Amino acid sequence: MNPISKYIWTLLILFAANTLAFGQGEIIEDVKNAIKTGSSKELTKFLNNNVDVTIDGNVESYSKTQAEFALRDFFKNNPPSSFTIVHQGSSKGGLPYAIGQYLTNNETYRVWMRIKQTDGRYLIHEISFIKE
Secondary structure, eight states: OOHHHHHHHHHHHHHHHHHHHHHHHHHHHHHHHHHHTTOHHHHHTTEEEEEEEEETTEEEEEEHHHHHHHHHHHHHHSOOSEEEEEEEEEOTTSOEEEEEEEEOSSOEEEEEEEEEEETTEEEEEEEEEEEO
16 A cells, blocks of 8 residues: 555545544533533433433333333432533443433433444433432
8 A cells, every 4th residue: 555545545544433432422412502401302302212221220122212202200309400411431342421410409310321333323222310
């Protein structure tokens, strides 16, 4: 391979890696903003068609529409006072995840979300709100 071809391949690989990293970071930032405002409608935009939702140990598999209703009820009963991402990374298999802290007036919840790439988009496949 000549030096120009190597250079072009290197650029393509770097571009692909940056695009993947940007996509992961972008969804986490968008999800953070949706949770921070308690918007189930906005959060639903980032859910897979089927998603596992855990609220205080109660695990349910929902369609995107059902998940919106469950999250709406959670936010209604536990309005946010703040939400921050405390850690994000990737599993050994390369699946991105994020851990956050959700504060209400009375409670603190640990939020965990597992993200997968589906049809070229990063979507939440699992989200948990566990009371600390």
